[in-house]
Amino acid sequence: MATLSLRGIHKSYAANAPVLEGIDLDVAAGELVVIVGPSGCGKSTLLRIVAGLIQPSAGEVWIDDRCVTDRRPGERDVAMVFQNYALYPHMTVARNLAFPLRNARLPRARIAERVAAAARSLGLEGLLDRKPSQLSGGQMQRVAVGRAIVREPKVFLFDEPLSNLDTKLRGELRTELAELHRRLAITTLYVTHDQAEAMTLGSRIVVLHEGRVQQIGAPLDVFARPATRFVAGFIGSPPMNLIEGVAEGGVFHCGPLALAGAPAEGPLVLGVRPEHVRVVSRGGTGFAVRAVEAHGNRTLVNAESGAARLRLCLGGEVRVKVGERLAVEIPQDRLHWFGGGSGLRLESG
Amino acid sequence: MKTLARARAPWKVIWLGILAALASAQERVLHVMVEDPLLAESWELLGTLSREFEARHGGVRVDLLSLGGAAGTMDRVKLLLAGDVPLDLTRIDITELAAYREANALVDLEPYFEGDSDWDPLEWFPICLDALRDERGHLYGLPQTFTPYVMYVNLTLLDSLGIERPAREWSWEEFHAICRQVTADTDGDGRTDRFGVSLTQWLQALAPWIWQAGGELLDRSGRVSRWNEPPVVEALTFLHTLLHEEGVASDDATFENQQRRGLFQSGRTAFYGPVGYWERFRLRAVREFEWDVLPLPRHRRAATAVAMSVYVVPRTARHPELAYAFLREVLGGLPYQTRMGAIGNGLPGLIEAAHSAAVRNPGVPPASFDVFFEVLGEARFLPTLANWRKIESLCQAELEGVLLSGDVAPEEAARRMAEKTDAYLDLERRREARPRLPGGVMSAAVALALLFAVGLYLTRRGPPPARAGRAEERAAGAFLSLWAVGFFAFLLGPAVVTLVLSFCEWSPLRPLSDMAYAGFDNYTRLWGDGTFHTSLVATTLYALLSVPLTLALALALALLLRATSSLSSAVRTAVYLPAILSPVIVAALWHVLLDDDGLINDLLALIGAGRPRWLEDPSWVVPAFVLMALWSVGTQMLVFLAGLSGLDPTLEEAARIDGAGPWRRFVHVILPQLTPVILFNGITGLIAAFQIFAQPYVMTQGGPGDSSRFLVLYLYESAFRHLEMGYASAIAWVLFLLLAILSFALLRSSRRWVHYASRSVGR
Structure with missing residues (x-):
């Protein structure tokens, strides 16, 4: 050897x-x-x-x-x-x-x-x-x-x-x-x-x-x-959601989306794996479903809310319709932060 | 008004055009094939005389055509006449007259001469006119120029060596003795550089020696050869002794070498001959030494040969009466005849012109100008046989064996010449008894072939297409029809015609309807034809040597030049360049390179490899052509380059990682992948090698002997020189079958050694 x-x-x-x-x-x-x-x-x-x-x-x-x-x-x-x-x-x-x-x-x-x-x-x-x-x-x-x-x-x-x-x-x-x-x-x-x-x-x-x-x-x-924004997007299928936004006072903003716990100020990229997004409720306000791909073992959903676009990976048994509104939740420990300019991983405080 | 005039102007032009077209339709054009326009002095005069002729004969335009001066001049007229080109008047060589007459290809001019009150045959040299008459005494033309063969002598050289100038009546012994005295190695390099004589070696020049020894070429009937008799052997032995046993004669004076500066012109031989008056033209530039002419040395009797160019009216002439007028007024007129003599290309047949001051040109050598007339009493033409050119070519090969290479004993050559000539004359006799081929057979054969092709198409085309496909089929048919017309008209049609012809005897000078049925005789004759055997062996040897060598060289060059760089693309262009040159130009270039003192021999001498006589030595002539083939590998190299660029580079990379060195990679990885390209280049190369023609035609005319008489050259000579179209067709079919068998064998064997790329695995 x-x-x-x-x-x-x-x-x-x-x-x-x-x-x-x-x-x-x-x-x-x-x-x-x-x-x-x-x-x-x-x-x-x-x-x-x-x-x-x-x-x-x-x-x-x-x-x-x-x-x-x-x-x-x-x-x-x-x-x-x-x-x-x-x-x-x-x-x-x-x-x-x-x-x-x-x-x-x-x-x-x-x-x-x-x-x-x-x-x-x-x-x-x-x-x-x-x-x-x-x-x-x-x-x-x-x-x-x-x-x-x-x-x-x-x-x-x-x-x-x-x-x-x-x-x-x-x-x-x-x-x-x-x-x-x-x-x-x-x-x-x-x-x-x-x-x-x-x-x-x-x-x-x-x-x-x-x-x-x-x-x-x-x-x-x-x-x-993932050490960089590129790795985050490349490794994993379906790829990680990468949402560009700005953090002010520890709160990340992208369109109507506002998330606390941003590790830095200024332009940031928020990364969330589709399988880590949880649907809290259906109907009412939230992300509007734009496309649905039913794979049998899982259902991929593309949804958006203003400038924020999100891909969700739901269970195969979940039935979602286009146009439906979904309220979602992302656990804090599943968030990945990357510098807006450098693309390098930032550890959340 | 002005606008109106302008508007009318185009109509005027059109009217004038129509009138001019009508006028030209009434104009009679006289097509006259004359000598080489390089002889500018006569060409200009001929132009002036033609204009005067046009002025005298209203509505006539004279179109002067050039026969050219290079190899194959004699065949050109036959090709034109075979192609029904309407020549009104043409120059031919006297040795061909019988062939033309026998094919009924000439107009009998006797009625014209008889009706011509100004015609006086006594104004012409009788020996010339006699040669132009048939057995009934009918005259078929007039001489352009003629010349007896004499011996040219370098007086300065003889004087400087203290050798007495020979008398006009001198013998072989005296000639022989002087040759011995003159021959020397003057610069001490071990090679003779001064010879007694530059001995001319074509049959017309050799015949006088045989006649002087008391021999004859044929018997009186013209049906039996006399080559095998002692005087012929004696003459050949004498010349063989001069050339090879004693080396006192140089062999640089071959027929092909005449255009080049020989040893005599360089002052390095005492004598030059037997040769004609035309040498005066070449020697007029010589200032370095004084020269003169002598009658040929005599032995048992005095004898010499005569060469003559004559003007005749072909059967295809549109205006024979005008042609006769042009012959009498211009070509047979004093100004033209005098000019031809003055140039020095030959003696005028018109006595007054021959003796004119312009021709004699006192003060210009030769001082003994009268020798040309004095020897006429002992001068003779070669036998007047329809197929004399064929016999000449059969014997020429043997003569070259004795004289040029020296490796055939005179007795042996004489025996072989007799054998070949008699066999041929025998064939001629059998030919006379052959039945005519019934009219319509040829057309029926072509129609049958056409029917067969159409039938094949109809049976193989598959089920008729659905309605939607019919329009597509019609469109495809329309596009293909262009090709089909070409295929039938230029390939299948002629192929069928040659197939029928190969079972017939036919001269291209005769109409296609005048054909004799010969059965399988042409094919059986091939079996016993020594020249064909030699030709086949030479061609096979050439193919065996040239095909693998050119393949190897082309592949080596392609491997060297496959990298992309500006240098390699420049070298690629340079290597490819010879492939786009005309073979005739290539041949002319290599003629210079392969000369005894040419660049190739100079290079060989530098490395001490000797100086092969590439084009004169029978054992070197095929290698010489192989060398030329190697120079033209550009096309094959391009195909290899294309093949190499199509190789999968990962295979070579895999082999490098697998530890294969450059040689193992080439043998085990590159070469097997290139085998389809090798097969393609091999088959096309083989076909091209078996079809070699232009180079030997230009450079050696098949010589020395028959050593470079490759199959297609022999085929061409049979068809257009010896007018045996049936025999030539048989050769063509044998060649076709041979190539078909070889190609088929190669294709069959390719299953074992050609590797086609495996199912493509996408990258």
Whole structure:
């Protein structure tokens, strides 16, 4: 098991347009860290820098006590699973699995042994003679993972490996990957834009936005205490309500909404998770329902009152009509406060 | 009033236009194919004389056309006549006259001469007119220029070496002895740089040696060759000795080399010949040495050959009587004949012109101008056979084996020439007995093919579309019909015609109705045709070498240039440039580069790799064309670049992470993904390689020997030089079948080695 350290990683292709800025990250031996962020946030670039496919403009990549920044990809002892699987289309599954071992000039018998073992652990035994074009998406994904594990690398890199699969299969494979990691306990960096994967797979998640780390932490910590307004909006589904307003004398105002307990004066952003908003009464005054999405297990409601807009996540059995007025209540301990300019989390007094 | 006048002006213009159109409709245009306009001195005069002719003959306009001077000049007229271009008068070579006459492609001018009170045949050299008569004595044209073959001599060189100038009646032995005396390595680099003679090597120039030895090319009947007889072998042995055993003769004076500055022009050989009067034109710029002409050295008897260009009236002429008038008044007139002689391109056939001061031009070499007339008594034309050009080409290849490369023994060459000529003459005899192809067969075949195509469409089109789809189908049909017309008119139609033709014998100079049925003879003849075998081997060798090499080079260049940078796009453009140049220009350029003293040999010499004789040595000529093919890899490189840009970059990244080095990535990842592109480039390259034509046509004319007579060149020569359209069609079909089989085999094999991209996995 190896540790992985990224120290001051910076990457830019043109002056004043950095793709990554000052990324520092330490991944403990055997840990699975998920890098999550929206498209274009630089997460794949970061993964490719770790793999050695891209050279950083500044900063270092360390695996164990070895700086590998200037090493070629093949010399870093990392394995990567690509979004499109990157299986060699002209090779059979067996040859795809054996390719990294042949490059390493392992004896034939060892290669056969390790290919068989990988195939067994991933349930690929019956597919060894097939070409990638004869496989389903899930099978291709397994082969791609197999090609990574067969090398027994120090670090695993996953670049959105499940994003080409349908929702059901994605769920299944997510579980399989989690199980695989538990079994192999190889240090892993996993890139995804899917927060469900991030929340379920990683022991820690790194939220990236516009090339900067927004927050690093255990998934539930990040969910419960988002460090920035961006993280608050990004992590959680449906996303957190972010209401912009002004605090005066400890009272936050947004349209008819007035909430006591604001941690600072001036422009602020109030964050409330939809599931933490409680309906106190129906009819009368309050938020007017503008849209209702009944999902069966829950009902999402969009409501507004003057400039204040709110999304509520109610129980599946709740029936709400458009136009209906709802009086709501938000527990004080469920409020998140962010600076109006900086977007950084403010702790309530 | 002014406004009214203005308003009327357009009508005036229209009326004038209509009147001019009516006038031009009545104007008779005389299309005259004359010599190269590069001979500006005669071209200008011809223009003036034509204007005078137009003034004398009201309503006539003379349209002077140029025959050009490059390779294939002789074939151009045939192509025009085969295409029914209405030429009224044209220049042809005397060796072709019999072919034209045999195809009934010329107007018998005898009635015109008989009705011409001013015509006096005694004003012309009898040897010239005799060659223009048929067996009945009918005259078919008039000479433009002619020349007997003589020997040019560098007097300054002989004098400087203290060698006595030879007398006019000199022998092979004297000639041989002087050659030995002159030959030397003057700069001591181990290579002979001064020779006795620059020996000309085309058949007309070689025939005199055979005649002097007492031999003949054919027997009197013209039906049996006499190549295999001792005098022919003796003559060939003599020349082989000069060229190869003793090395006292240089072989730079090939037919193709005539336009270039040879060793004689550079003062490095004592003699140059046998060659004609036209060299006076080339040598007029020589100031460095004094030169003269001599009759050819004699052996058992004195003999020389005559070359002649003549003007004839083709059967397609719209105005034969005017053509005759132009022939007599302008082309056969004293001013034009004199000018042609004065330029030095040939001697005028008109005696008065030939002896005029302007032609003799005293004070300008050669001092022994009269030699040209003195040798006429011993001068002869090559045999007048309809297919002499074919026999000439059959023998030329063998002669080059003896003389140019020197690797064929004279006896062997003589035997092979006899064999080839006799086989061909035998074929000619059988040809005469063939039945005519019934009229309408050709039209029926084309109609059948058309019916078949339409039937195929009707049976394969599927169920008729619903009402809503019909309009769409009609629109599609309208768009496709443009292509269909082109396909039927320019591809299927001609293909069917050639298929029928391949079972027939037909000269393109004859009407399509005049066709003889030959059964499978054209195909069986291919089986036994040595030239075809050589051609097939040369073409296959060329394809085998050029296709993989060009593929490899194009791929290597594409890999090098796939990065996007201003430098790589500049280099890409430079690499692609040759692909958009005309093959003729490329050929001309490479002719210079591949010269003995050209850039390529200079570079090879720098690394001590010797100086191959690219275009003269049979074993180097195919590699020379392969080298040229390598230079034109631009298109293939572009296709590879397109293929490379379409590759999935993550595969290469995956391979890098998997620890594959550059070579393993190329072999195991890039190359397999490029196999569809390799297959495409391979098949198109193979087809292009088997169709190579322009380069050998311009650069080597199939030589030396038959070593660069690639299939399409042989096909072209058969069709338009030897007028064997049926045989050419058979070659075309064999080539088509060969390419179809090879392409099919490649496609079949591709299942094993071509990897098409797997089902796309969206990124």
